[in-house]
Amino acid sequence: MESRLRRPWRAAPSVLLSVVLLTAACVGGGSPTGGPTSAETGGSAPASAPGVKTEGWESIGDVTLRVNAENASKDTLTELAGRWMERYPNITVQLDFKSFDDYMKTVLNVADSEDAPDILLGNQGYVTDGALVSGGLIVPLDKYFDAYGWTAWYGAATTDQFRFSDDGKTFGTGSIWGIAESADFVGIYYNVDKLAAIGVEPPASFADFETALEKAKSEGQLAIKLGNLEGWPATHDLGIAQGATWSAQEIRDWVFGKEGADYTAPGNLEAAKTFKDWVDKGYLSEDANGLKYDTAWAEFAQGDGVFLIAGSWLAAGLRDAMGEDAVGFIAPPPGDSGKVVAVAALSLPFHISARSKNQDLAAAFLDFVMAPDKGDVYFKHGRIAAAAGVTAKPDDKVTQQLLDAWTRIAQDDGLIYYQDWATDTMFDTITKSLQELIGGQKSPEEFVQTVQDDWAKFQDSR
Amino acid sequence: MIGPSSRILASTADAARGSAPPGEPRLVGLAYAAPSLLFFTVFGLYPFVNTVWLSFTRWNGVGAAVFIGPRNYADIVSDPGLYLAFVRSLILVGFYSLIPVGIGLLLAALLSRIPIRGIRAFRVLLFLPQTVAMVVVAIAWSWIYSRNGALNELLRLVGLDGLTRAWLGDFTWALPAVGLVGTWVNFGLCMVLFVAGVQKIPLDLYDAARVDGAGPVSEFFAVTLPGLRNEILVALTITVIFALRNFDLVWVATRGGPGDATAVPAVLLYQLGFEARRIGAGAAIAVILTAVILVVTIVITRLGERGQESEAAG
Numbered sequence: 052m053e054s055r056l057r058r059p060w061r062a063a064p065s066v067l068l069s070v071v072l073l074t075a076a077c078v079g080g081g082s083p084t085g086g087p088t089s090a091e092t093g094g095s096a097p098a099s100a101p102g103v104k105t106e107g108w109e110s111i112g113d114v115t116l117r118v119n120a121e122n123a124s125k126d127t128l129t130e131l132a133g134r135w136m137e138r139y140p141n142i143t144v145q146l147d148f149k150s151f152d153d154y155m156k157t158v159l160n161v162a163d164s165e166d167a168p169d170i171l172l173g174n175q176g177y178v179t180d181g182a183l184v185s186g187g188l189i190v191p192l193d194k195y196f197d198a199y200g201w202t203a204w205y206g207a208a209t210t211d212q213f214r215f216s217d218d219g220k221t222f223g224t225g226s227i228w229g230i231a232e233s234a235d236f237v238g239i240y241y242n243v244d245k246l247a248a249i250g251v252e253p254p255a256s257f258a259d260f261e262t263a264l265e266k267a268k269s270e271g272q273l274a275i276k277l278g279n280l281e282g283w284p285a286t287h288d289l290g291i292a293q294g295a296t297w298s299a300q301e302i303r304d305w306v307f308g309k310e311g312a313d314y315t316a317p318g319n320l321e322a323a324k325t326f327k328d329w330v331d332k333g334y335l336s337e338d339a340n341g342l343k344y345d346t347a348w349a350e351f352a353q354g355d356g357v358f359l360i361a362g363s364w365l366a367a368g369l370r371d372a373m374g375e376d377a378v379g380f381i382a383p384p385p386g387d388s389g390k391v392v393a394v395a396a397l398s399l400p401f402h403i404s405a406r407s408k409n410q411d412l413a414a415a416f417l418d419f420v421m422a423p424d425k426g427d428v429y430f431k432h433g434r435i436a437a438a439a440g441v442t443a444k445p446d447d448k449v450t451q452q453l454l455d456a457w458t459r460i461a462q463d464d465g466l467i468y469y470q471d472w473a474t475d476t477m478f479d480t481i482t483k484s485l486q487e488l489i490g491g492q493k494s495p496e497e498f499v500q501t502v503q504d505d506w507a508k509f510q511d512s513r
Numbered sequence: 514m515i516g517p518s519s520r521i522l523a524s525t526a527d528a529a530r531g532s533a534p535p536g537e538p539r540l541v542g543l544a545y546a547a548p549s550l551l552f553f554t555v556f557g558l559y560p561f562v563n564t565v566w567l568s569f570t571r572w573n574g575v576g577a578a579v580f581i582g583p584r585n586y587a588d589i590v591s592d593p594g595l596y597l598a599f600v601r602s603l604i605l606v607g608f609y610s611l612i613p614v615g616i617g618l619l620l621a622a623l624l625s626r627i628p629i630r631g632i633r634a635f636r637v638l639l640f641l642p643q644t645v646a647m648v649v650v651a652i653a654w655s656w657i658y659s660r661n662g663a664l665n666e667l668l669r670l671v672g673l674d675g676l677t678r679a680w681l682g683d684f685t686w687a688l689p690a691v692g693l694v695g696t697w698v699n700f701g702l703c704m705v706l707f708v709a710g711v712q713k714i715p716l717d718l719y720d721a722a723r724v725d726g727a728g729p730v731s732e733f734f735a736v737t738l739p740g741l742r743n744e745i746l747v748a749l750t751i752t753v754i755f756a757l758r759n760f761d762l763v764w765v766a767t768r769g770g771p772g773d774a775t776a777v778p779a780v781l782l783y784q785l786g787f788e789a790r791r792i793g794a795g796a797a798i799a800v801i802l803t804a805v806i807l808v809v810t811i812v813i814t815r816l817g818e819r820g821q822e823s824e825a826a827g
Contacts, residue, residue: 162575178788178790185575187576188575280681280768280770282771338660338678338679340679340682340683340770341658341659341660341679342659346659475789475791482770483769483773486772487684487771487772489771490771
């Protein structure tokens with residue numbers, strides 16, 4: 052019964068998506084060197100950067116490049132590595148994959164071992180990436196960003212999540228230590244028939260959304276399906292309210308531990324109250340705290356609930372279960388700011404091991420893997436390429452809706468990441484407190500205060 | 514395996530005994546113990562000592578651990594979270610240990626008095642929960658406890674719709690619900706232990722009791738209960754340790770939730786040591802938990818011994 056979606060907060064993007072054309076404003080106007088020059092160039096035209104070798108790999112003799120990754124990237128990496136090896140017969144890319152839980156329990160030890168792989172996946176936040184940086188186990192990628200023009204592919208809000216100070220103690224500033232190739236984001240799925248039955252259009256604003264919830268309730272429908280036994284799913288529902296009343300920049304500052312950031316800020320308290328209001332009005336599943344996430348979305352697929360607030364990674368599962376015409380997806384509807392703000396981030400970051408003898412080669416491989424001209428590969432294997440400049444088009448409705456949502460989130464600079472990144476214990480703190488908010492053991496004021504206390508304690512200690 | 518080889522071992526042992534003074538030379542004794550000693554040292558003693566060392570450090574799993582003295586303990590002791598976790602553990606001891614022992618005794622008393630057809634099959638069935646992997650038990654019971662699960666269906670069937678709820682998501686009921694799963698798992702073990710124990714009690718004790726006019730109840734307290742002292746001690750020790758260090762059942766069923774409602778020490782250990790990678794703090798909880806289990810085990814054993822002494826004296 053355990054599905055592959057056990058990843059806390061986010062799951063493997065199992066979405067059968069078309070490739071994403073990310074023409075994000077946050078990318079900042081593109082770049083003359085950005086974008087593929089031909090189908091198999093392996094990314095941008097290499098600019099000359101001092102000390103970085105970007106070409107001539109066919110003449111370096113036989114080399115094996117070892118990559119450790121998590122199952123979500125298995126299909127894309129396997130195919131792309133195959134293509135790269137065809138191009139450079141002298142290079143062997145050796146791939147090793149594990150499930151998310153197994154991978155995250157072992158990654159630090161693997162990275163710290165004598166035979167660490169050249170490329171390894173990490174996880175944003177202090178627990179994994181912070182430890183990799185502070186332990187000196189990975190190298191900064193800034194020079195590769197310059198050499199390959201990756202800055203043209205990724206905007207500030209996307210690269211900040213890979214920044215750490217050299218001691219691994221300050222998140223969100225400093226060198227860029229990682230980079231990822233696809234996007235994960237939370238939005239609202241709706242049951243097309245049920246929405247029509249209550250006479251509501253897919254909500255375009257947060258006020259519309261709340262009206263729709265009220266309408267659903269008055270028509271005797273379950274408004275929002277929520278399974279929160281694990282504690283983290285409700286953070287996605289709360290995120291919709293946060294996006295409407297709190298600012299994306301303030302949330303990111305808080306995640307990064309910037310001085311003065313405050314979870315008890317009026318905008319966030321308002322969000323917590325809104326969420327609690329949904330609970331009290333009976334918009335959410337009554338048994339939310341006792342219902343498993345996987346069970347909840349399976350029941351939504353069977354027709355229980357008008358809305359389901361969940362990540363892009365559920366799209367394929369829901370579409371396959373309900374049919375392309377029965378399910379829709381919208382980005383979080385904007386509040387008064389008019390900005391679309393979403394619980395969103397890039398997928399798990401690639402890192403280059405400090406112990407690798409082939410760091411430049413590793414970067415060349417990453418460049419090949421992330422290049423916008425590989426969009427078709429991500430499409431084929433159900434992932435959303437994050438680099439700007441992908442030209443392929445989605446070929447089904449749900450995928451198009453996902454693409455629209457992601458484009459809008461990126462345009463509005465609306466990524467707010469995952470709030471558990473904020474401290475090493477935040478995952479437990481926020482999930483428990485949210486269950487208590489739902490159960491009535493904590494008031495909205497107590498909820499935001501509990502979370503802020505964890506944050507403040509951590510900032511003092513680091 | 515037992516046949517020929519053990520016979521050979523027995524005969525060599527006899528030969529050795531015949532030609533030397535009683536008792537084996539020290540070194541030979543050590544040699545016999547060496548394999549298990551080595552195993553114990555590598556897989557028991559070393560990890561334990563290492564855990565104790567780690568509990569005095571700050572370490573995220575990478576690089577060198579930083580010695581910080583007893584600060585992890587100070588942090589834990591000043592946080593009410595761990596006390597509450599141990600209180601929950603105590604409640605679980607009731608469910609995992611005291612109730613199963615009670616049920617086991619009752620069943621043993623009944624089974625030993627009343628001849629039941631197919632007693633073997635009955636015993637096997639009651640023992641079955643012991644043989645199922647704990648993760649499977651937890652998943653099966655989380656279905657039973659779910660909103661549309663068997664328990665709620667049963668309640669609806671008898672007209673108690675008002676009582677239905679998602680049991681594992683209820684702040685009041687989650688802990689007892691998990692506890693009852695432990696009861697279900699453990700009572701079969703207790704029963705099998707006690708039924709076996711009852712058969713060792715000399716029948717003439719029962720006869721004597723009956724001659725003295727004892728009814729079933731006084732017979733139970735005068736003959737069966739004292740006769741089962743050792744079995745009860747064993748059952749208590751096993752189940753109390755099970756309760757105190759229980760992780761898998763709780764983790765799979767509730768992950769310590771909702772809120773902190775089922776967060777027992779082992780869950781805190783996992784969350785702190787493995788999820789937050791505060792390995793030193795996790796190790797400190799492990800050490801405290803080990804100490805508590807040791808003390809409780811010693812207390813149970815002592816109580817048993819004292820009981821025996823006072824009986825012998827009286």
